Amino acid sequence: MTAALRLAAVDLGATSGRVVVGEVGPAGVRLEEVHRFPNGPVRAGGTLFWDVLGIHREVLAGLRAAGAVDGIGIDSWAVDYGLLDAEGTLLGNPVCYRDSRTDGVADALHATVSAAELYRVTGLRELPFNTIYQLVSERDSPRLAAAETMLLLPDLLGYWLTGAVGVERTNASTTGLLDATSREWDTRLAERVGIPPRLLPPLRSPGELVGRTTPEVTEEIGAAAPVPVVAVGSHDTASAVLGVPAGRDSAFAFISSGTWSLVGVELTEPLLTEPARLAGFSNEAGVDGTVRLLRNVMGLWVLSETLRTWAAAGNTVDLPAALAAAAAAPAFGPLVDIDAPEFLPPGDMPARIAEACTATGQRPPATPGETVRCVLESLAMAYRRAVRGLAELTDRPLEVVHLVGGGTHNELLCALTADACGLPVVAGPVESAALGNVLVQARALGADLPDRWAMRELVARSLDTRTYLPTPAAPSWDAAERHYASLDIWPRP
Numbered sequence: 001m002t003a004a005l006r007l008a009a010v011d012l013g014a015t016s017g018r019v020v021v022g023e024v025g026p027a028g029v030r031l032e033e034v035h036r037f038p039n040g041p042v043r044a045g046g047t048l049f050w051d052v053l054g055i056h057r058e059v060l061a062g063l064r065a066a067g068a069v070d071g072i073g074i075d076s077w078a079v080d081y082g083l084l085d086a087e088g089t090l091l092g093n094p095v096c097y098r099d100s101r102t103d104g105v106a107d108a109l110h111a112t113v114s115a116a117e118l119y120r121v122t123g124l125r126e127l128p129f130n131t132i133y134q135l136v137s138e139r140d141s142p143r144l145a146a147a148e149t150m151l152l153l154p155d156l157l158g159y160w161l162t163g164a165v166g167v168e169r170t171n172a173s174t175t176g177l178l179d180a181t182s183r184e185w186d187t188r189l190a191e192r193v194g195i196p197p198r199l200l201p202p203l204r205s206p207g208e209l210v211g212r213t214t215p216e217v218t219e220e221i222g223a224a225a226p227v228p229v230v231a232v233g234s235h236d237t238a239s240a241v242l243g244v245p246a247g248r249d250s251a252f253a254f255i256s257s258g259t260w261s262l263v264g265v266e267l268t269e270p271l272l273t274e275p276a277r278l279a280g281f282s283n284e285a286g287v288d289g290t291v292r293l294l295r296n297v298m299g300l301w302v303l304s305e306t307l308r309t310w311a312a313a314g315n316t317v318d319l320p321a322a323l324a325a326a327a328a329a330p331a332f333g334p335l336v337d338i339d340a341p342e343f344l345p346p347g348d349m350p351a352r353i354a355e356a357c358t359a360t361g362q363r364p365p366a367t368p369g370e371t372v373r374c375v376l377e378s379l380a381m382a383y384r385r386a387v388r389g390l391a392e393l394t395d396r397p398l399e400v401v402h403l404v405g406g407g408t409h410n411e412l413l414c415a416l417t418a419d420a421c422g423l424p425v426v427a428g429p430v431e432s433a434a435l436g437n438v439l440v441q442a443r444a445l446g447a448d449l450p451d452r453w454a455m456r457e458l459v460a461r462s463l464d465t466r467t468y469l470p471t472p473a474a475p476s477w478d479a480a481e482r483h484y485a486s487l488d489i490w491p492r493p
Helices: 052-066 105-109 115-122 131-137 142-146 153-162 187-192 215-220 236-242 274-278 301-312 319-328 349-359 368-394 411-421 432-444 452-462 477-486
Strands: 005-012 016-025 028-038 042-044 047-049 071-075 081-084 149-152 209-212 228-230 252-257 261-267 282-285 291-297 400-404 425-427 466-468
Touching: 005 052, 005 153, 005 236, 005 432, 016 052, 016 432, 028 052, 028 432, 028 452, 052 153, 052 215, 071 153, 071 236, 071 432, 081 131, 081 142, 081 153, 105 131, 115 187, 115 274, 131 149, 149 153, 153 209, 153 215, 153 228, 228 432, 236 252, 236 261, 236 282, 236 291, 236 432, 236 452, 252 368, 261 368, 291 368, 301 319, 301 349, 301 368, 319 368, 319 411, 349 368, 368 411, 368 477, 400 411, 411 425, 411 466, 432 452
Parallel strands: 005 071, 071 228, 252 400, 400 425
Antiparallel strands: 005 016, 016 028, 042 047, 081 149, 209 228, 252 261, 261 291, 282 291, 425 466
């Protein structure tokens, strides 16, 4: 390939979505955001839903704004799905993973398949919102009885663009129904827990052609001819990790920091051991047959919900002011377990933080700056514990942490992470998921990008990063971790 390819990346997050146009050629890769829209769950009748038709409408608007492109790829958050009937009609809005319908489902399911057995097969940490628990929660419902297939959100949107049914493997690996070793559906497991195997559609790998836009969609987006839709790393973290500008010989950990934070390392085989399970790590499929051994950390969701709560009460605190106040607040005030279940659903985060501090014998934060400092130090401590756990489990000393995604804009978080982990933190690019998306498309459409290292080298040449070094005079995070552990902040394995 000599001419640059022009590619549309649909990159969907739980709080916003966007369409980005990437130009990929021998000289580098360049991104331009052409459409952004807010996203979030909608509560109706006591259930949290996604407005997936609204998302589809915005995707079409973004593709119109993109103009002529050579390809389209879609990535999004994981685990959530839509159900289609025999005629291919959506059976209701997808339910948001933060909904309470899965409360207690994991414990009930494990009476049939133990948590240890499930981990040995799927490699997934037990999280209440995993797709397997969502499906089990509605296995006796008329909706599931009428369903012929399940499509994860990127695949549902791809189906509406092309008419092609299938699920991409990196996202399928987050369902709890994919065998981590064979990367095929475990239909026997589905049957054992009461999920009809018919719901599990054909699987695709990143780089495969999903199809071309239907005549209706082609006209709707203003394209001159049907546009190829390419399966990318449709779990946004899979695309984000591909966009990490790491060198081939780098012993790196990654943190994909956004609404969620995913802290992990890249492996060639899954690690399905009992210590990995007890330490809370998941094995998720990556691009080109890789495995992302990672831990889900609650992420910047807690901060955004904190700011939203204050704004709803009439005390609007903008993010720059909040971060400045946090930087001025004393180090190592109260800390919370950022992954505690009470921080998962929407709601009054400052009140929940105060309650968690009181329950562990700490003085709750007294000011907005102290509250934000508590969130960020709790997050950095979670990163530290995950990075150190990864090094121990893999018996591989780590040399650097690559932090990508929206968290790269948060300088205080990046600096705290470097101090907490005791490692350099290379922050950027913020657009890593969109980068991984367009790079997989480009290779599928003829670009000379033979492997993930060639893609990462192109990213490193094209985009700036910022390195944060551990501060020599920083307070001891070793001592801090021992102190907070003595307060029983974190649950014991």
